[in-house]
Amino acid sequence: MKHFTKGFLFGVVATASAVAGAVFSFKKKVVQPIEDQESRFEENRKKANRKSHSAHHGY
Template sequence: MKKFAKGFFVGALATTSAVAGTLFSFKKKVVDPVEDRAQKLEENRKRVVRKQRSAHQG
């Protein structure tokens, strides 16, 4: 019975760490680039608005 319990806990730990690694890599590969792109677009939008307002001051 001790072998079963030890194996169960080791397996559960391995599964948990595999899921955590998968989620971390998904975040780095998919979520972060999307957020970076959205932030760059927002900065560009703000820059365009500033330029438009300054061009029409005349």
């Protein structure tokens, strides 16, 4: 029974670490590039808005 408990706990830890690694990898490969792209679009929109207001001097 002692070996079963050790093996079971090791399996649980190994599975949890594999899931955590998969989630981290997914975030790094999929989510982060989308967030970076959205932030660049937002930054460019703000710059264009400022430039538009500056060119017209508020008129």
